Amino acid sequence: MHPGYSPASRLALSLLMAAGVLTGCGKREAGATQPAANAATQSPTAPSVPGEKRYALTGEVLKADLARKVLIVQHDEIKGYMPAMTMEFRVETSGDLQNAKPGQRIRAEMVERGDDYFLEKIWPDDAVTTQAIAAATNALAQDTSTRGKGVYREIGEEMPLFTLLDQEGRAVNANRFRGKQIVLNFIFTRCPIATMCPAATLRMMDLQKAAKDAGVKNFELVSISLDPEYDTPGVLKEYAEVRGIDTANWSFLTGPDAAVRHLLAQLGIIREFEGATIKHTLATVLINEQGKISYRIDGSSWPVDEFVRRLKRS
Ligand SMILES: [Cu+2]
The missing domain is CATH 3.40.30.10 (Glutaredoxin)
Structure with missing residues:
Protein backbone atom coordinates (compact mmCIF):
# COMPACT_ATOMS: atom_id res chain seq x y z
CA MET A 1 0.00 0.00 0.00
CA HIS A 2 2.67 2.49 1.06
CA PRO A 3 5.76 0.33 1.04
CA GLY A 4 8.16 3.23 1.47
CA TYR A 5 6.65 4.55 4.68
CA SER A 6 8.14 3.83 8.06
CA PRO A 7 6.32 1.44 10.42
CA ALA A 8 4.87 4.34 12.42
CA SER A 9 3.47 6.18 9.47
CA ARG A 10 2.17 2.95 7.91
CA LEU A 11 0.40 2.17 11.16
CA ALA A 12 -1.00 5.69 11.34
CA LEU A 13 -2.13 5.48 7.74
CA SER A 14 -3.92 2.19 8.16
CA LEU A 15 -5.58 3.28 11.40
CA LEU A 16 -6.76 6.52 9.89
CA MET A 17 -7.90 4.89 6.69
CA ALA A 18 -9.93 2.48 8.79
CA ALA A 19 -11.35 5.40 10.76
CA GLY A 20 -12.11 7.31 7.57
CA VAL A 21 -10.36 10.48 8.67
CA LEU A 22 -7.52 10.38 6.23
CA THR A 23 -7.24 13.26 3.82
CA GLY A 24 -4.89 13.82 0.95
CA CYS A 25 -3.45 10.33 0.95
CA GLY A 26 -2.64 8.17 -2.02
CA LYS A 27 -1.26 11.00 -4.13
CA ARG A 28 2.33 10.03 -3.61
CA GLU A 29 3.98 7.37 -5.70
CA ALA A 30 5.21 4.32 -3.92
CA GLY A 31 8.98 4.24 -4.09
CA ALA A 32 9.34 7.99 -3.69
CA THR A 33 8.55 7.79 -0.02
CA GLN A 34 11.81 6.76 1.62
CA PRO A 35 12.43 9.04 4.59
CA ALA A 36 14.69 11.77 3.29
CA ALA A 37 17.61 12.82 5.43
CA ASN A 38 16.81 16.45 4.83
CA ALA A 39 13.35 16.08 6.31
CA ALA A 40 14.86 15.34 9.70
CA THR A 41 15.58 18.37 11.84
CA GLN A 42 18.77 19.25 13.66
CA SER A 43 18.25 19.14 17.40
CA PRO A 44 21.42 19.82 19.35
CA THR A 45 19.84 19.38 22.78
CA ALA A 46 17.64 16.42 21.92
CA PRO A 47 18.52 13.25 23.79
CA SER A 48 20.29 10.92 21.40
CA VAL A 49 18.23 7.78 21.39
CA PRO A 50 19.61 5.18 18.98
CA GLY A 51 17.39 4.72 15.96
CA GLU A 52 15.36 7.81 16.76
CA LYS A 53 14.37 10.07 13.90
CA ARG A 54 12.97 13.57 14.10
CA TYR A 55 10.92 15.32 11.47
CA ALA A 56 9.82 18.92 11.29
CA LEU A 57 6.04 19.03 11.24
CA THR A 58 3.66 21.91 10.65
CA GLY A 59 -0.10 21.84 10.75
CA GLU A 60 -3.31 22.89 12.36
CA VAL A 61 -4.62 21.61 15.68
CA LEU A 62 -8.08 20.11 15.31
CA LYS A 63 -8.50 18.83 18.82
CA ALA A 64 -6.61 18.16 22.03
CA ASP A 65 -7.65 15.10 24.00
CA LEU A 66 -6.18 15.64 27.47
CA ALA A 67 -7.44 12.38 28.91
CA ARG A 68 -5.78 10.30 26.18
CA LYS A 69 -2.82 12.67 25.89
CA VAL A 70 -3.18 13.08 22.15
CA LEU A 71 -3.38 15.95 19.71
CA ILE A 72 -5.31 15.56 16.51
CA VAL A 73 -3.44 17.54 13.90
CA GLN A 74 -4.16 18.19 10.27
CA HIS A 75 -0.53 18.27 9.26
CA ASP A 76 1.16 19.43 6.10
CA GLU A 77 3.23 17.16 3.94
CA ILE A 78 6.42 15.90 5.53
CA LYS A 79 8.56 15.87 2.41
CA GLY A 80 9.70 12.45 1.37
CA TYR A 81 8.03 10.86 4.35
CA MET A 82 4.30 11.36 4.69
CA PRO A 83 1.66 13.24 2.74
CA ALA A 84 -0.56 15.87 4.32
CA MET A 85 -3.21 14.22 6.45
CA THR A 86 -5.11 14.33 9.70
CA MET A 87 -3.77 12.11 12.41
CA GLU A 88 -3.42 11.61 16.13
CA PHE A 89 -0.14 12.20 17.90
CA ARG A 90 0.78 11.28 21.42
CA VAL A 91 2.02 14.31 23.40
CA GLU A 92 3.73 13.79 26.75
CA THR A 93 3.84 17.37 28.02
CA SER A 94 0.52 18.24 29.61
CA GLY A 95 1.25 21.95 29.09
CA ASP A 96 1.29 21.38 25.33
CA LEU A 97 -2.09 19.67 25.45
CA GLN A 98 -3.58 22.43 27.58
CA ASN A 99 -2.21 25.16 25.33
CA ALA A 100 -3.47 23.54 22.13
CA LYS A 101 -6.47 25.31 20.66
CA PRO A 102 -8.56 24.10 17.74
CA GLY A 103 -7.67 26.07 14.62
CA GLN A 104 -4.21 26.99 15.88
CA ARG A 105 -1.24 26.59 13.54
CA ILE A 106 1.69 24.83 15.15
CA ARG A 107 5.16 23.65 14.30
CA ALA A 108 6.66 20.71 16.12
CA GLU A 109 9.04 17.83 15.87
CA MET A 110 7.64 14.42 15.16
CA VAL A 111 9.83 11.91 16.92
CA GLU A 112 9.91 8.36 15.65
CA ARG A 113 11.37 5.63 17.84
CA GLY A 114 10.83 2.24 16.33
CA ASP A 115 7.08 1.77 16.13
CA ASP A 116 6.43 4.62 18.53
CA TYR A 117 5.95 8.19 17.42
CA PHE A 118 4.96 11.38 19.19
CA LEU A 119 5.19 15.17 19.05
CA GLU A 120 7.68 17.33 20.91
CA LYS A 121 8.84 20.95 20.72
CA ILE A 122 5.42 22.30 19.89
CA TRP A 123 5.35 26.04 19.09
CA PRO A 124 2.55 28.33 17.94
CA ASP A 125 3.10 29.02 14.24
CA ASP A 126 0.47 31.51 13.15
CU1 LIG B 1 20.44 26.63 36.10
Missing part, protein backbone atom coordinates in the same frame (compact mmCIF):
# COMPACT_ATOMS: atom_id res chain seq x y z
CA ALA A 127 1.72 34.34 10.95
CA VAL A 128 0.88 37.19 13.35
CA THR A 129 2.75 35.68 16.28
CA THR A 130 5.69 34.53 14.19
CA GLN A 131 6.10 37.93 12.55
CA ALA A 132 5.81 39.88 15.81
CA ILE A 133 8.51 37.76 17.40
CA ALA A 134 10.78 37.86 14.37
CA ALA A 135 10.50 41.66 14.11
CA ALA A 136 11.25 42.15 17.81
CA THR A 137 14.18 39.73 17.64
CA ASN A 138 15.64 41.57 14.64
CA ALA A 139 15.30 44.87 16.47
CA LEU A 140 17.03 43.37 19.50
CA ALA A 141 19.90 42.07 17.35
CA GLN A 142 20.20 45.50 15.73
CA ASP A 143 20.23 47.11 19.16
CA THR A 144 23.00 44.82 20.42
CA SER A 145 25.06 45.62 17.37
CA THR A 146 24.47 49.39 17.67
CA ARG A 147 25.45 49.35 21.34
CA GLY A 148 28.70 47.58 20.51
CA LYS A 149 30.98 47.61 23.53
CA GLY A 150 28.27 49.29 25.59
CA VAL A 151 25.96 46.33 25.12
CA TYR A 152 25.61 45.80 28.86
CA ARG A 153 22.80 47.88 30.34
CA GLU A 154 23.78 49.60 33.58
CA ILE A 155 21.49 50.51 36.46
CA GLY A 156 19.40 53.49 35.35
CA GLU A 157 19.19 52.40 31.72
CA GLU A 158 16.01 51.24 30.05
CA MET A 159 15.28 47.53 30.00
CA PRO A 160 15.81 45.89 26.60
CA LEU A 161 12.64 45.47 24.54
CA PHE A 162 11.50 42.06 23.40
CA THR A 163 8.55 40.06 22.20
CA LEU A 164 8.55 36.48 23.45
CA LEU A 165 6.00 33.76 24.11
CA ASP A 166 4.62 33.07 27.55
CA GLN A 167 3.73 29.72 29.08
CA GLU A 168 0.34 29.82 27.38
CA GLY A 169 1.91 30.39 23.96
CA ARG A 170 0.80 34.04 23.83
CA ALA A 171 3.09 36.69 22.38
CA VAL A 172 4.18 39.08 25.13
CA ASN A 173 5.72 42.46 24.32
CA ALA A 174 7.95 44.01 26.98
CA ASN A 175 5.82 47.17 26.87
CA ARG A 176 2.99 45.22 28.41
CA PHE A 177 4.80 45.60 31.75
CA ARG A 178 5.01 49.40 31.57
CA GLY A 179 3.57 50.97 34.68
CA LYS A 180 4.49 47.90 36.68
CA GLN A 181 7.63 46.91 38.50
CA ILE A 182 9.26 43.79 37.16
CA VAL A 183 11.51 41.28 38.83
CA LEU A 184 13.22 39.45 35.99
CA ASN A 185 15.52 36.45 35.90
CA PHE A 186 16.67 33.67 33.57
CA ILE A 187 16.24 29.98 34.30
CA PHE A 188 15.82 26.73 32.41
CA THR A 189 13.51 23.89 33.30
CA ARG A 190 16.07 21.08 32.97
CA CYS A 191 18.65 22.80 35.19
CA PRO A 192 20.10 19.93 37.26
CA ILE A 193 21.87 22.02 39.90
CA ALA A 194 19.65 22.50 42.95
CA THR A 195 21.45 25.66 44.03
CA MET A 196 21.00 27.35 40.64
CA CYS A 197 17.69 27.62 38.72
CA PRO A 198 15.60 25.52 41.13
CA ALA A 199 16.78 27.74 44.01
CA ALA A 200 16.13 30.89 41.97
CA THR A 201 12.58 29.75 41.22
CA LEU A 202 11.94 28.95 44.90
CA ARG A 203 13.15 32.44 45.82
CA MET A 204 10.91 34.02 43.21
CA MET A 205 7.99 32.04 44.69
CA ASP A 206 8.89 33.36 48.15
CA LEU A 207 9.16 36.87 46.76
CA GLN A 208 5.80 36.62 44.99
CA LYS A 209 4.13 35.70 48.25
CA ALA A 210 6.09 38.09 50.49
CA ALA A 211 5.44 41.07 48.18
CA LYS A 212 1.75 40.24 48.00
CA ASP A 213 1.56 39.90 51.78
CA ALA A 214 3.31 43.27 52.08
CA GLY A 215 0.59 44.86 49.97
CA VAL A 216 2.66 45.40 46.81
CA LYS A 217 0.25 45.30 43.90
CA ASN A 218 1.89 46.63 40.76
CA PHE A 219 4.56 44.04 40.20
CA GLU A 220 5.18 41.21 37.79
CA LEU A 221 7.68 38.40 37.86
CA VAL A 222 9.33 37.37 34.60
CA SER A 223 11.47 34.26 34.12
CA ILE A 224 13.03 33.89 30.69
CA SER A 225 14.31 30.51 29.53
CA LEU A 226 18.04 30.01 29.03
CA ASP A 227 17.18 26.91 27.00
CA PRO A 228 14.51 27.94 24.50
CA GLU A 229 15.37 25.04 22.23
CA TYR A 230 13.81 22.74 24.84
CA ASP A 231 11.65 25.10 26.90
CA THR A 232 8.59 25.54 24.73
CA PRO A 233 5.53 27.35 26.12
CA GLY A 234 4.00 23.99 27.04
CA VAL A 235 7.15 22.84 28.88
CA LEU A 236 7.19 26.12 30.83
CA LYS A 237 3.51 25.75 31.64
CA GLU A 238 4.14 22.30 33.06
CA TYR A 239 7.16 23.60 35.00
CA ALA A 240 4.98 26.24 36.67
CA GLU A 241 2.14 23.84 37.25
CA VAL A 242 4.07 21.06 38.96
CA ARG A 243 5.48 23.65 41.35
CA GLY A 244 2.07 25.10 42.09
CA ILE A 245 3.18 28.51 40.82
CA ASP A 246 0.58 31.25 40.54
CA THR A 247 1.04 32.66 37.04
CA ALA A 248 -1.40 35.56 37.53
CA ASN A 249 1.58 37.94 37.76
CA TRP A 250 4.44 35.64 36.80
CA SER A 251 5.29 35.04 33.16
CA PHE A 252 7.59 32.30 31.94
CA LEU A 253 8.95 33.42 28.59
CA THR A 254 10.66 31.70 25.70
CA GLY A 255 11.28 32.32 22.02
CA PRO A 256 14.04 32.35 19.43
CA ASP A 257 17.46 31.57 20.84
CA ALA A 258 18.78 34.76 19.21
CA ALA A 259 16.37 36.86 21.29
CA VAL A 260 17.52 35.14 24.47
CA ARG A 261 21.17 35.56 23.47
CA HIS A 262 20.80 39.32 23.00
CA LEU A 263 18.86 39.73 26.24
CA LEU A 264 21.59 37.83 28.10
CA ALA A 265 24.28 40.05 26.58
CA GLN A 266 22.38 43.22 27.42
CA LEU A 267 21.66 42.08 30.97
CA GLY A 268 25.12 40.70 31.62
CA ILE A 269 24.38 37.03 32.11
CA ILE A 270 26.74 34.39 30.78
CA ARG A 271 25.51 31.18 29.21
CA GLU A 272 27.61 28.40 27.77
CA PHE A 273 26.34 25.19 26.24
CA GLU A 274 28.35 22.30 27.59
CA GLY A 275 27.45 18.88 26.27
CA ALA A 276 23.82 18.20 27.13
CA THR A 277 23.61 20.97 29.71
CA ILE A 278 24.05 24.70 30.10
CA LYS A 279 26.51 26.48 32.34
CA HIS A 280 25.31 29.90 33.32
CA THR A 281 25.41 32.75 35.79
CA LEU A 282 22.31 34.06 37.51
CA ALA A 283 21.06 37.56 38.15
CA THR A 284 17.81 38.99 39.41
CA VAL A 285 16.97 42.35 37.89
CA LEU A 286 14.48 44.89 39.19
CA ILE A 287 12.87 47.17 36.61
CA ASN A 288 10.80 50.14 37.69
CA GLU A 289 7.43 51.42 36.42
CA GLN A 290 9.20 53.55 33.82
CA GLY A 291 10.93 50.50 32.38
CA LYS A 292 14.35 51.41 33.84
CA ILE A 293 16.70 48.94 35.48
CA SER A 294 16.79 50.06 39.10
CA TYR A 295 18.57 47.25 40.93
CA ARG A 296 20.19 43.91 40.31
CA ILE A 297 21.77 41.20 42.36
CA ASP A 298 23.87 38.32 41.06
CA GLY A 299 23.67 34.70 42.15
CA SER A 300 20.70 32.67 43.35
CA SER A 301 20.77 33.46 47.06
CA TRP A 302 19.51 37.02 47.10
CA PRO A 303 17.55 38.37 50.06
CA VAL A 304 13.82 38.30 49.36
CA ASP A 305 13.31 41.07 51.94
CA GLU A 306 15.54 43.44 50.05
CA PHE A 307 13.38 43.09 46.92
CA VAL A 308 10.17 43.45 48.91
CA ARG A 309 11.54 46.62 50.51
CA ARG A 310 12.40 48.07 47.10
CA LEU A 311 9.08 47.02 45.55
CA LYS A 312 7.19 48.65 48.40
CA ARG A 313 9.07 51.93 48.11
CA SER A 314 7.38 53.02 44.90
Whole structure:
Protein backbone atom coordinates (compact mmCIF):
# COMPACT_ATOMS: atom_id res chain seq x y z
CA MET A 1 0.00 0.00 0.00
CA HIS A 2 2.67 2.49 1.06
CA PRO A 3 5.76 0.33 1.04
CA GLY A 4 8.16 3.23 1.47
CA TYR A 5 6.65 4.55 4.68
CA SER A 6 8.14 3.83 8.06
CA PRO A 7 6.32 1.44 10.42
CA ALA A 8 4.87 4.34 12.42
CA SER A 9 3.47 6.18 9.47
CA ARG A 10 2.17 2.95 7.91
CA LEU A 11 0.40 2.17 11.16
CA ALA A 12 -1.00 5.69 11.34
CA LEU A 13 -2.13 5.48 7.74
CA SER A 14 -3.92 2.19 8.16
CA LEU A 15 -5.58 3.28 11.40
CA LEU A 16 -6.76 6.52 9.89
CA MET A 17 -7.90 4.89 6.69
CA ALA A 18 -9.93 2.48 8.79
CA ALA A 19 -11.35 5.40 10.76
CA GLY A 20 -12.11 7.31 7.57
CA VAL A 21 -10.36 10.48 8.67
CA LEU A 22 -7.52 10.38 6.23
CA THR A 23 -7.24 13.26 3.82
CA GLY A 24 -4.89 13.82 0.95
CA CYS A 25 -3.45 10.33 0.95
CA GLY A 26 -2.64 8.17 -2.02
CA LYS A 27 -1.26 11.00 -4.13
CA ARG A 28 2.33 10.03 -3.61
CA GLU A 29 3.98 7.37 -5.70
CA ALA A 30 5.21 4.32 -3.92
CA GLY A 31 8.98 4.24 -4.09
CA ALA A 32 9.34 7.99 -3.69
CA THR A 33 8.55 7.79 -0.02
CA GLN A 34 11.81 6.76 1.62
CA PRO A 35 12.43 9.04 4.59
CA ALA A 36 14.69 11.77 3.29
CA ALA A 37 17.61 12.82 5.43
CA ASN A 38 16.81 16.45 4.83
CA ALA A 39 13.35 16.08 6.31
CA ALA A 40 14.86 15.34 9.70
CA THR A 41 15.58 18.37 11.84
CA GLN A 42 18.77 19.25 13.66
CA SER A 43 18.25 19.14 17.40
CA PRO A 44 21.42 19.82 19.35
CA THR A 45 19.84 19.38 22.78
CA ALA A 46 17.64 16.42 21.92
CA PRO A 47 18.52 13.25 23.79
CA SER A 48 20.29 10.92 21.40
CA VAL A 49 18.23 7.78 21.39
CA PRO A 50 19.61 5.18 18.98
CA GLY A 51 17.39 4.72 15.96
CA GLU A 52 15.36 7.81 16.76
CA LYS A 53 14.37 10.07 13.90
CA ARG A 54 12.97 13.57 14.10
CA TYR A 55 10.92 15.32 11.47
CA ALA A 56 9.82 18.92 11.29
CA LEU A 57 6.04 19.03 11.24
CA THR A 58 3.66 21.91 10.65
CA GLY A 59 -0.10 21.84 10.75
CA GLU A 60 -3.31 22.89 12.36
CA VAL A 61 -4.62 21.61 15.68
CA LEU A 62 -8.08 20.11 15.31
CA LYS A 63 -8.50 18.83 18.82
CA ALA A 64 -6.61 18.16 22.03
CA ASP A 65 -7.65 15.10 24.00
CA LEU A 66 -6.18 15.64 27.47
CA ALA A 67 -7.44 12.38 28.91
CA ARG A 68 -5.78 10.30 26.18
CA LYS A 69 -2.82 12.67 25.89
CA VAL A 70 -3.18 13.08 22.15
CA LEU A 71 -3.38 15.95 19.71
CA ILE A 72 -5.31 15.56 16.51
CA VAL A 73 -3.44 17.54 13.90
CA GLN A 74 -4.16 18.19 10.27
CA HIS A 75 -0.53 18.27 9.26
CA ASP A 76 1.16 19.43 6.10
CA GLU A 77 3.23 17.16 3.94
CA ILE A 78 6.42 15.90 5.53
CA LYS A 79 8.56 15.87 2.41
CA GLY A 80 9.70 12.45 1.37
CA TYR A 81 8.03 10.86 4.35
CA MET A 82 4.30 11.36 4.69
CA PRO A 83 1.66 13.24 2.74
CA ALA A 84 -0.56 15.87 4.32
CA MET A 85 -3.21 14.22 6.45
CA THR A 86 -5.11 14.33 9.70
CA MET A 87 -3.77 12.11 12.41
CA GLU A 88 -3.42 11.61 16.13
CA PHE A 89 -0.14 12.20 17.90
CA ARG A 90 0.78 11.28 21.42
CA VAL A 91 2.02 14.31 23.40
CA GLU A 92 3.73 13.79 26.75
CA THR A 93 3.84 17.37 28.02
CA SER A 94 0.52 18.24 29.61
CA GLY A 95 1.25 21.95 29.09
CA ASP A 96 1.29 21.38 25.33
CA LEU A 97 -2.09 19.67 25.45
CA GLN A 98 -3.58 22.43 27.58
CA ASN A 99 -2.21 25.16 25.33
CA ALA A 100 -3.47 23.54 22.13
CA LYS A 101 -6.47 25.31 20.66
CA PRO A 102 -8.56 24.10 17.74
CA GLY A 103 -7.67 26.07 14.62
CA GLN A 104 -4.21 26.99 15.88
CA ARG A 105 -1.24 26.59 13.54
CA ILE A 106 1.69 24.83 15.15
CA ARG A 107 5.16 23.65 14.30
CA ALA A 108 6.66 20.71 16.12
CA GLU A 109 9.04 17.83 15.87
CA MET A 110 7.64 14.42 15.16
CA VAL A 111 9.83 11.91 16.92
CA GLU A 112 9.91 8.36 15.65
CA ARG A 113 11.37 5.63 17.84
CA GLY A 114 10.83 2.24 16.33
CA ASP A 115 7.08 1.77 16.13
CA ASP A 116 6.43 4.62 18.53
CA TYR A 117 5.95 8.19 17.42
CA PHE A 118 4.96 11.38 19.19
CA LEU A 119 5.19 15.17 19.05
CA GLU A 120 7.68 17.33 20.91
CA LYS A 121 8.84 20.95 20.72
CA ILE A 122 5.42 22.30 19.89
CA TRP A 123 5.35 26.04 19.09
CA PRO A 124 2.55 28.33 17.94
CA ASP A 125 3.10 29.02 14.24
CA ASP A 126 0.47 31.51 13.15
CA ALA A 127 1.72 34.34 10.95
CA VAL A 128 0.88 37.19 13.35
CA THR A 129 2.75 35.68 16.28
CA THR A 130 5.69 34.53 14.19
CA GLN A 131 6.10 37.93 12.55
CA ALA A 132 5.81 39.88 15.81
CA ILE A 133 8.51 37.76 17.40
CA ALA A 134 10.78 37.86 14.37
CA ALA A 135 10.50 41.66 14.11
CA ALA A 136 11.25 42.15 17.81
CA THR A 137 14.18 39.73 17.64
CA ASN A 138 15.64 41.57 14.64
CA ALA A 139 15.30 44.87 16.47
CA LEU A 140 17.03 43.37 19.50
CA ALA A 141 19.90 42.07 17.35
CA GLN A 142 20.20 45.50 15.73
CA ASP A 143 20.23 47.11 19.16
CA THR A 144 23.00 44.82 20.42
CA SER A 145 25.06 45.62 17.37
CA THR A 146 24.47 49.39 17.67
CA ARG A 147 25.45 49.35 21.34
CA GLY A 148 28.70 47.58 20.51
CA LYS A 149 30.98 47.61 23.53
CA GLY A 150 28.27 49.29 25.59
CA VAL A 151 25.96 46.33 25.12
CA TYR A 152 25.61 45.80 28.86
CA ARG A 153 22.80 47.88 30.34
CA GLU A 154 23.78 49.60 33.58
CA ILE A 155 21.49 50.51 36.46
CA GLY A 156 19.40 53.49 35.35
CA GLU A 157 19.19 52.40 31.72
CA GLU A 158 16.01 51.24 30.05
CA MET A 159 15.28 47.53 30.00
CA PRO A 160 15.81 45.89 26.60
CA LEU A 161 12.64 45.47 24.54
CA PHE A 162 11.50 42.06 23.40
CA THR A 163 8.55 40.06 22.20
CA LEU A 164 8.55 36.48 23.45
CA LEU A 165 6.00 33.76 24.11
CA ASP A 166 4.62 33.07 27.55
CA GLN A 167 3.73 29.72 29.08
CA GLU A 168 0.34 29.82 27.38
CA GLY A 169 1.91 30.39 23.96
CA ARG A 170 0.80 34.04 23.83
CA ALA A 171 3.09 36.69 22.38
CA VAL A 172 4.18 39.08 25.13
CA ASN A 173 5.72 42.46 24.32
CA ALA A 174 7.95 44.01 26.98
CA ASN A 175 5.82 47.17 26.87
CA ARG A 176 2.99 45.22 28.41
CA PHE A 177 4.80 45.60 31.75
CA ARG A 178 5.01 49.40 31.57
CA GLY A 179 3.57 50.97 34.68
CA LYS A 180 4.49 47.90 36.68
CA GLN A 181 7.63 46.91 38.50
CA ILE A 182 9.26 43.79 37.16
CA VAL A 183 11.51 41.28 38.83
CA LEU A 184 13.22 39.45 35.99
CA ASN A 185 15.52 36.45 35.90
CA PHE A 186 16.67 33.67 33.57
CA ILE A 187 16.24 29.98 34.30
CA PHE A 188 15.82 26.73 32.41
CA THR A 189 13.51 23.89 33.30
CA ARG A 190 16.07 21.08 32.97
CA CYS A 191 18.65 22.80 35.19
CA PRO A 192 20.10 19.93 37.26
CA ILE A 193 21.87 22.02 39.90
CA ALA A 194 19.65 22.50 42.95
CA THR A 195 21.45 25.66 44.03
CA MET A 196 21.00 27.35 40.64
CA CYS A 197 17.69 27.62 38.72
CA PRO A 198 15.60 25.52 41.13
CA ALA A 199 16.78 27.74 44.01
CA ALA A 200 16.13 30.89 41.97
CA THR A 201 12.58 29.75 41.22
CA LEU A 202 11.94 28.95 44.90
CA ARG A 203 13.15 32.44 45.82
CA MET A 204 10.91 34.02 43.21
CA MET A 205 7.99 32.04 44.69
CA ASP A 206 8.89 33.36 48.15
CA LEU A 207 9.16 36.87 46.76
CA GLN A 208 5.80 36.62 44.99
CA LYS A 209 4.13 35.70 48.25
CA ALA A 210 6.09 38.09 50.49
CA ALA A 211 5.44 41.07 48.18
CA LYS A 212 1.75 40.24 48.00
CA ASP A 213 1.56 39.90 51.78
CA ALA A 214 3.31 43.27 52.08
CA GLY A 215 0.59 44.86 49.97
CA VAL A 216 2.66 45.40 46.81
CA LYS A 217 0.25 45.30 43.90
CA ASN A 218 1.89 46.63 40.76
CA PHE A 219 4.56 44.04 40.20
CA GLU A 220 5.18 41.21 37.79
CA LEU A 221 7.68 38.40 37.86
CA VAL A 222 9.33 37.37 34.60
CA SER A 223 11.47 34.26 34.12
CA ILE A 224 13.03 33.89 30.69
CA SER A 225 14.31 30.51 29.53
CA LEU A 226 18.04 30.01 29.03
CA ASP A 227 17.18 26.91 27.00
CA PRO A 228 14.51 27.94 24.50
CA GLU A 229 15.37 25.04 22.23
CA TYR A 230 13.81 22.74 24.84
CA ASP A 231 11.65 25.10 26.90
CA THR A 232 8.59 25.54 24.73
CA PRO A 233 5.53 27.35 26.12
CA GLY A 234 4.00 23.99 27.04
CA VAL A 235 7.15 22.84 28.88
CA LEU A 236 7.19 26.12 30.83
CA LYS A 237 3.51 25.75 31.64
CA GLU A 238 4.14 22.30 33.06
CA TYR A 239 7.16 23.60 35.00
CA ALA A 240 4.98 26.24 36.67
CA GLU A 241 2.14 23.84 37.25
CA VAL A 242 4.07 21.06 38.96
CA ARG A 243 5.48 23.65 41.35
CA GLY A 244 2.07 25.10 42.09
CA ILE A 245 3.18 28.51 40.82
CA ASP A 246 0.58 31.25 40.54
CA THR A 247 1.04 32.66 37.04
CA ALA A 248 -1.40 35.56 37.53
CA ASN A 249 1.58 37.94 37.76
CA TRP A 250 4.44 35.64 36.80
CA SER A 251 5.29 35.04 33.16
CA PHE A 252 7.59 32.30 31.94
CA LEU A 253 8.95 33.42 28.59
CA THR A 254 10.66 31.70 25.70
CA GLY A 255 11.28 32.32 22.02
CA PRO A 256 14.04 32.35 19.43
CA ASP A 257 17.46 31.57 20.84
CA ALA A 258 18.78 34.76 19.21
CA ALA A 259 16.37 36.86 21.29
CA VAL A 260 17.52 35.14 24.47
CA ARG A 261 21.17 35.56 23.47
CA HIS A 262 20.80 39.32 23.00
CA LEU A 263 18.86 39.73 26.24
CA LEU A 264 21.59 37.83 28.10
CA ALA A 265 24.28 40.05 26.58
CA GLN A 266 22.38 43.22 27.42
CA LEU A 267 21.66 42.08 30.97
CA GLY A 268 25.12 40.70 31.62
CA ILE A 269 24.38 37.03 32.11
CA ILE A 270 26.74 34.39 30.78
CA ARG A 271 25.51 31.18 29.21
CA GLU A 272 27.61 28.40 27.77
CA PHE A 273 26.34 25.19 26.24
CA GLU A 274 28.35 22.30 27.59
CA GLY A 275 27.45 18.88 26.27
CA ALA A 276 23.82 18.20 27.13
CA THR A 277 23.61 20.97 29.71
CA ILE A 278 24.05 24.70 30.10
CA LYS A 279 26.51 26.48 32.34
CA HIS A 280 25.31 29.90 33.32
CA THR A 281 25.41 32.75 35.79
CA LEU A 282 22.31 34.06 37.51
CA ALA A 283 21.06 37.56 38.15
CA THR A 284 17.81 38.99 39.41
CA VAL A 285 16.97 42.35 37.89
CA LEU A 286 14.48 44.89 39.19
CA ILE A 287 12.87 47.17 36.61
CA ASN A 288 10.80 50.14 37.69
CA GLU A 289 7.43 51.42 36.42
CA GLN A 290 9.20 53.55 33.82
CA GLY A 291 10.93 50.50 32.38
CA LYS A 292 14.35 51.41 33.84
CA ILE A 293 16.70 48.94 35.48
CA SER A 294 16.79 50.06 39.10
CA TYR A 295 18.57 47.25 40.93
CA ARG A 296 20.19 43.91 40.31
CA ILE A 297 21.77 41.20 42.36
CA ASP A 298 23.87 38.32 41.06
CA GLY A 299 23.67 34.70 42.15
CA SER A 300 20.70 32.67 43.35
CA SER A 301 20.77 33.46 47.06
CA TRP A 302 19.51 37.02 47.10
CA PRO A 303 17.55 38.37 50.06
CA VAL A 304 13.82 38.30 49.36
CA ASP A 305 13.31 41.07 51.94
CA GLU A 306 15.54 43.44 50.05
CA PHE A 307 13.38 43.09 46.92
CA VAL A 308 10.17 43.45 48.91
CA ARG A 309 11.54 46.62 50.51
CA ARG A 310 12.40 48.07 47.10
CA LEU A 311 9.08 47.02 45.55
CA LYS A 312 7.19 48.65 48.40
CA ARG A 313 9.07 51.93 48.11
CA SER A 314 7.38 53.02 44.90
CU1 LIG B 1 20.44 26.63 36.10
